[in-house]
Amino acid sequence: MPALPGSKTPFWRRAPRLILRPLDYFEDNYRRYGAVFQVGAGSPPSIYVADPAVIQGIFQADAAQFHIPAQGVGSGLTFLLGDQSLLLLDGERHRRHRRLLMPPFHGDRLRAYGDLICTLTQQAMAGWQPSTAFNVRGAMQDITLRVILKAVFGLGDGDRYNRLRHLLSTLLEGLGTPFSAFFIFFPGLQKDWGPLSPWGRFVRIKAEIDALIYAEIGDRRQHPQPNSADVLSLMISARDEQGEPLSDGELHDELMTLLVAGHETTASALPWALYWAHWLPAVGDRLHQELDSVRPSPDPLSYASLPYLTAVCQETLRIYPVAPTTGIRIVSQPLTVAGYEFAAGSVLFLNIYLVHHREDLYPDPDTFRPERFLERQYSPYEYFPFGGGHRSCIGSAFALMEMKLVLATILRHWQLALPEGDRRPLKPVRRGLTLAPPGNLRLVPLARVAQPQALPLG
Numbered sequence: 001m002p003a004l005p006g007s008k009t010p011f012w013r014r015a016p017r018l019i020l021r022p023l024d025y026f027e028d029n030y031r032r033y034g035a036v037f038q039v040g041a042g043s044p045p046s047i048y049v050a051d052p053a054v055i056q057g058i059f060q061a062d063a064a065q066f067h068i069p070a071q072g073v074g075s076g077l078t079f080l081l082g083d084q085s086l087l088l089l090d091g092e093r094h095r096r097h098r099r100l101l102m103p104p105f106h107g108d109r110l111r112a113y114g115d116l117i118c119t120l121t122q123q124a125m126a127g128w129q130p131s132t133a134f135n136v137r138g139a140m141q142d143i144t145l146r147v148i149l150k151a152v153f154g155l156g157d158g159d160r161y162n163r164l165r166h167l168l169s170t171l172l173e174g175l176g177t178p179f180s181a182f183f184i185f186f187p188g189l190q191k192d193w194g195p196l197s198p199w200g201r202f203v204r205i206k207a208e209i210d211a212l213i214y215a216e217i218g219d220r221r222q223h224p225q226p227n228s229a230d231v232l233s234l235m236i237s238a239r240d241e242q243g244e245p246l247s248d249g250e251l252h253d254e255l256m257t258l259l260v261a262g263h264e265t266t267a268s269a270l271p272w273a274l275y276w277a278h279w280l281p282a283v284g285d286r287l288h289q290e291l292d293s294v295r296p297s298p299d300p301l302s303y304a305s306l307p308y309l310t311a312v313c314q315e316t317l318r319i320y321p322v323a324p325t326t327g328i329r330i331v332s333q334p335l336t337v338a339g340y341e342f343a344a345g346s347v348l349f350l351n352i353y354l355v356h357h358r359e360d361l362y363p364d365p366d367t368f369r370p371e372r373f374l375e376r377q378y379s380p381y382e383y384f385p386f387g388g389g390h391r392s393c394i395g396s397a398f399a400l401m402e403m404k405l406v407l408a409t410i411l412r413h414w415q416l417a418l419p420e421g422d423r424r425p426l427k428p429v430r431r432g433l434t435l436a437p438p439g440n441l442r443l444v445p446l447a448r449v450a451q452p453q454a455l456p457l458g
């Protein structure tokens with residue numbers, strides 16, 4: 001097959017644009033070269049894919065067809081997650097960890113977290129004052145961190161919970177600037193020049209977090225909580241096909257992975273949803289109407305099936321997906337998919353953002369229009385904010401439920417508005433490997449919604 005179209009610009013020259021203006025970078029290439037293009041002069045090449053037929057073939061191919069890189073962006077995350085993280089494991093070990101980690105995030109287990117999410121959202125809202133603007137990223141990060149610490153660790157309200165909350169938010173805030181993404185893309189920059197240097201600071205905070213996580217694992221091994229629904233309890237009691245449990249090191253790395261992957265992402269998606277609901281009054285009005293139409297029920301999950309709320313969350317993750325591409329897949333043996341031949345060693349990035357902006361699938365793709373999800377069903381190769389195939393996100397159902405319950409709880413308790421000076425169209429900015437709304441987005445609580453005592457969650 002002839003070489004794919006694309007630009008030969010070397011990585012070090014395209015990296016600044018890819019890091020600082022990724023969406024422009026993707027769109028320019030798509031316009032110039034089409035839905036499957038290669039970047040750089042490497043052989044085998046790095047390839048971006050935005051063609052649903054090719055994505056279907058890749059998601060449906062055998063897991064053994066692919067591996068992940070041993071170096072580069074993957075190793076840039078090792079300092080944060082450890083080398084036994086699901087995100088960084090491959091082959092048989094990846095399959096083993098996935099089997100052990102998936103059950104807590106599916107089926108009836110999920111229901112157990114519904115009440116928790118609503119209660120923690122209410123706790124986080126307790127400090128909001130009428131007419132006093134609050135920072136949306138900070139508030140959503142606070143909620144999602146509380147949720148993940150309680151749901152994953154099952155931590156009580158003690159010192160360890162407060163300390164971990166504080167340290168994790170400091171660490172992730174530091175890593176959330178566009179500049180710090182360079183540490184991930186260029187792991188060679190990860191040098192400890194003392195406690196005041198940016199990297200030195202991360203290293204020290206991370207050491208303190210590790211000590212707290214190991215202390216919690218030790219306590220829980222000594223005092224098992226067999227009836228507890230939290231993920232750590234389930235992971236401690238899980239056994240693989242050989243009857244082997246996860247070791248302390250494996251537990252630590254997977255906890256760190258769930259904390260980071262499960263909280264950073266949702267903390268970026270929720271501010272977008274709130275922004276759209278207040279930037280576009282028609283969206284906010286329809287959401288309020290739908291929420292008002294639900295009769296008080298003791299089951300918070302009744303919100304999770306509301307069609308318009310669901311469509312708002314889907315459209316939020318379509319227009320600016322938190323992860324603009326899936327994780328990297330390197331082709332292990334030559335692969336032919338939908339007429340394309342990918343040589344062994346080809347580095348594939350399935351481009352979520354570009355597929356979500358194809359005119360043929362999403363007319364007027366830059367317009368936020370939740371109705372498109374009520375009018376049409378999209379295939380998992382046309383809409384895939386959580387990736388797909390053997391590396392798909394294990395927290396997708398949890399994340400969608402969390403988004404819906406947090407939004408429903410907030411909108412049922414408060415009327416919010418964008419401050420006059422903040423009414424402007426927003427574009428995503430980079431946070432590590434993900435994209436997020438600008439960190440200075442604010443909302444003002446106007447008034448409490450009437451009759452809070454009638455709410456099912458109050």
Ligand code: HEM
Pocket residue numbers: 086087088098257258261262263265266269317321322323325326327328385386387388389390391392393394395396398399
């Ligand atoms: C809006 C929220 C979220 C988004 C947009 C998101 C997106 C993604 C994406 C795109 C991937 C890569 C999939 C691929 O390469 O095909 C992924 C992987 C992953 N996600 Fe999520 N995620 C979210 C929430 C969560 C939550 C709540 C958790 C856990 C509590 C989680 C845990 C993971 C893990 C462990 C992986 C690695 C899976 C593997 O490599 O086998 N994510 N996520």
